[in-house]
Amino acid sequence: MFELDYQHPVHLYFIGIGGISMSGIAELLHSKGFTISGSDRSASDITEHLQSIGVPVNIGQCRDNIVEAIKNGIDYAVYTAAIHKDNPEYAACVELGIELVDRADLLGQISRKFPVAIGVSGTHGKTTTTSMLAMMLIEAGLDPTVSLGGKLDAINGNIRIGRSDRFLFEACEYTNSFLKFYPTDICILNIDADHLDFFKDIFDIRHSFRLFAERLPEGGRLIINGELPDLDAFLSNIKDLQISTYGICREGMDPKSAPYDFCASDITFDGDGFPSYDLYIRGVNAGRIKLSVPGEHNVSNSLAAIAEAYGLGVDPESMKKALLAFKGTHRRFETKGYRDGVRVVDDYAHHPTEIKATLKAAQDCEHKSVWCVFQPHTYTRAKLLRKEFVEALSLADKVVMADIYAAREVNDGTISSADLRDDLIAKGVEAYYFPSFDEIVGFLKKNCVNGDLLITMGAGDIVNVGTAYLKE
Numbered sequence: 001m002f003e004l005d006y007q008h009p010v011h012l013y014f015i016g017i018g019g020i021s022m023s024g025i026a027e028l029l030h031s032k033g034f035t036i037s038g039s040d041r042s043a044s045d046i047t048e049h050l051q052s053i054g055v056p057v058n059i060g061q062c063r064d065n066i067v068e069a070i071k072n073g074i075d076y077a078v079y080t081a082a083i084h085k086d087n088p089e090y091a092a093c094v095e096l097g098i099e100l101v102d103r104a105d106l107l108g109q110i111s112r113k114f115p116v117a118i119g120v121s122g123t124h125g126k127t128t129t130t131s132m133l134a135m136m137l138i139e140a141g142l143d144p145t146v147s148l149g150g151k152l153d154a155i156n157g158n159i160r161i162g163r164s165d166r167f168l169f170e171a172c173e174y175t176n177s178f179l180k181f182y183p184t185d186i187c188i189l190n191i192d193a194d195h196l197d198f199f200k201d202i203f204d205i206r207h208s209f210r211l212f213a214e215r216l217p218e219g220g221r222l223i224i225n226g227e228l229p230d231l232d233a234f235l236s237n238i239k240d241l242q243i244s245t246y247g248i249c250r251e252g253m254d255p256k257s258a259p260y261d262f263c264a265s266d267i268t269f270d271g272d273g274f275p276s277y278d279l280y281i282r283g284v285n286a287g288r289i290k291l292s293v294p295g296e297h298n299v300s301n302s303l304a305a306i307a308e309a310y311g312l313g314v315d316p317e318s319m320k321k322a323l324l325a326f327k328g329t330h331r332r333f334e335t336k337g338y339r340d341g342v343r344v345v346d347d348y349a350h351h352p353t354e355i356k357a358t359l360k361a362a363q364d365c366e367h368k369s370v371w372c373v374f375q376p377h378t379y380t381r382a383k384l385l386r387k388e389f390v391e392a393l394s395l396a397d398k399v400v401m402a403d404i405y406a407a408r409e410v411n412d413g414t415i416s417s418a419d420l421r422d423d424l425i426a427k428g429v430e431a432y433y434f435p436s437f438d439e440i441v442g443f444l445k446k447n448c449v450n451g452d453l454l455i456t457m458g459a460g461d462i463v464n465v466g467t468a469y470l471k472e
Helices: 020-031 045-052 063-071 088-096 103-112 126-139 173-182 202-213 232-237 294-310 315-324 352-363 377-385 386-393 417-426 437-447 463-470
Strands: 011-015 035-040 057-059 076-079 099-102 118-121 145-152 157-158 168-169 185-188 221-225 241-249 262-269 276-281 282-288 334-339 342-347 372-373 398-401 429-431 453-457
Touching: 011 020, 011 088, 020 035, 020 045, 020 103, 020 145, 020 157, 020 202, 035 045, 045 057, 063 088, 076 088, 076 103, 088 099, 088 417, 099 103, 103 118, 103 168, 103 173, 118 126, 118 202, 126 145, 126 168, 126 294, 126 315, 173 202, 173 453, 185 202, 185 294, 221 232, 221 294, 241 294, 262 294, 276 294, 282 315, 294 315, 294 352, 334 463, 342 463, 352 372, 352 386, 372 437, 377 386, 398 417, 398 437, 417 429, 437 463, 453 463
Parallel strands: 011 035, 011 076, 035 057, 076 099, 118 168, 118 185, 145 168, 185 221, 221 241, 241 262, 342 453, 372 398, 372 453, 398 429
Antiparallel strands: 145 157, 262 276, 276 282, 334 342
């Protein structure tokens, strides 16, 4: 059985090394003296970066890659939940006796090496919150190692290798991956019904998040959204932990006596949709916070980051400076450019709650019409949350549907983007569907006008629509 030992580095082959988490782990271990190689289905800027630092990457996956890797002395192969048993490299490892290591197990073993391991969890907002917190820790000189599920310009990518005893990482709930981690600190941002191809229902998901919280050692730090439904029930009979809550001071609530340890009051938005708010820490005004990313959901994300940073001893000025400097990560309300006065934004939102947050943020920006070009991610999610998707997308002025991005699934013919378009039209929303990106781009060029805000949205390759739209 594989055990991570920095004193005895081995050769690890990553199946799917171009994935955002896999690449970060690969680079981290490469820096520790491990021999790293791997493969991915297609080339990308991530695979190019890995190759530039001396990590060989096969483009395309086949049995021969494993045969060759064995000749080069691989000891183990690492895989993710996205790699199925019929993957030719996975199957070759089984056939040829190469022990397979699950990515989550490997990340868990890495987390165990750090005296302070901070896992940021939640159905939404993990990458943004982790990035905000990373910038605070860096600004305060705490020199963390950081593993992100997205790209942050401030660390030149998705991984930062620090020299301190602090490890900051995203803790994903899908397939209960986070139950393999060993955190000393946990942030729980939100808990919504998602990944219903794995979880049975919202109660099953809440149960998993509770199990994750229980992985904290006695006296560990838990930062949790105080606005979570049934919070008292969620926390009942939990072990002795340092628990801090955060939340937004809603109408009629006095921030000096709010039921949260960290709260935001008097939120205002500028013309770009960027919020400012008064920060209260346990009833005491700690000054005005200004963000450089839009939306109320980012107020909540910033509060979570502040609460954890505060517990780690970061001074308020470092927090404020880092939050003002944070311009967002790639694919999170990322402005890609302008064409004929139309602002083009790309966003990773692929769950109804995320879509609502993004479109509400868009409404706070200066605009004529908000266009949302949406690509659903997986048939299961589209089918099980169909009503919720329609409700969320109706916040846009005009919606253009792209075909569903299958990801790990096979189309069974029971749901389509045309179905969602029809639901939107029935709800009175101006909505369209086109089966190809070329058709979508052509339609947008004819119909978007100066002053419109165009958002490409989804977890697949919908970003390519915005890129093509911006080209002459």
